[in-house]
Amino acid sequence: MNAPLTLAQAVSQDAAVNVTPRGSDYETVRRVIELITLDYRDQPSLETIAAELDQSPTQLQKVFTRWAGLSPKGFLQAVTLDHAKRLLGREGMPLLETAFEVGLSGPGRLHDLFVTHEAMSPGEWKAKGAGLTIRHAFHPSPFGLALVMATDRGLAGLAFADQGGEAACFEDMRRRWPNAEYIEDREATRPYVGRIFNRAEWSRDRPLNVVLIGTDFQVSVWQSLLKIPFGRAVTYSDVANDIGKPKANRAVGAAIGANPISFVVPCHRAVGKSGALTGYHWGLTRKRAILGWEQGEG
């Protein structure tokens, strides 16, 4: 363990927080992810990790595998820079252009095209949500407490909160559409989490409706993200090329960062050209956790 304690503490705060029914297990998983994320350069062994958490290697292995669908070793490999590069695919492959077609013709596991989206009109965007009723509530998710926001037209926002960070998280989202009317509604929002975080519930026959509220540029970027197949990744410049503005790679980064429906609009599948995970609005640890989870599921 060569990372300074302060850094470990910092990441600890940004990691997913235990709120699931299997409480203590999740805490274990969270700490494993955090440890691996911090120390992946050293490729720590299962024994090392277990010793760090003061648990038996076999027990740790079992708990982690049940949640993540892959062993700690597998997860470690999934988090490595090499792996991110592999997700990018072989050179020159126009991943984004073909994604749509592949998703439709494939066996249905290839692509999470279970999302139908509609964009708000520019007028509605300028009104900053005026006239819109947004129902919202926090629910447990595998990646921490999830804030769900929905209009009668579909899912409009999905955010993650750390322990005690609920208010800040809500404010973060509210700032985007300050003129909307907000109603806390656990009943109306609960079905969304069940659908979104259980892959078994993803179905082309029963698409999830999402509402993209943003500028024209942002919406085009988000639509491009929706074309990235499950368990794959693209670079920020790939997206810039895909929307026909090859020089706007930096602007693309900003637009991806502003994505209000995290996870569903897979902003975690955008990485730097080197394969490095460059940033995530809800914490880099969470980005790695989600990509690792996709690796196990895929």
Place this chain on the structure above:
DNA sequence: GGAATCATGTGAT
């Protein structure tokens, strides 16, 4: 290999 530097498009103030 890194750190520093620059060109760059968008969106917010």
Place this chain on the structure above:
DNA sequence: ATCACATGATTCC
């Protein structure tokens, strides 16, 4: 106008 960016390429050590 000006500024901040979840970038990327180039140019120095």
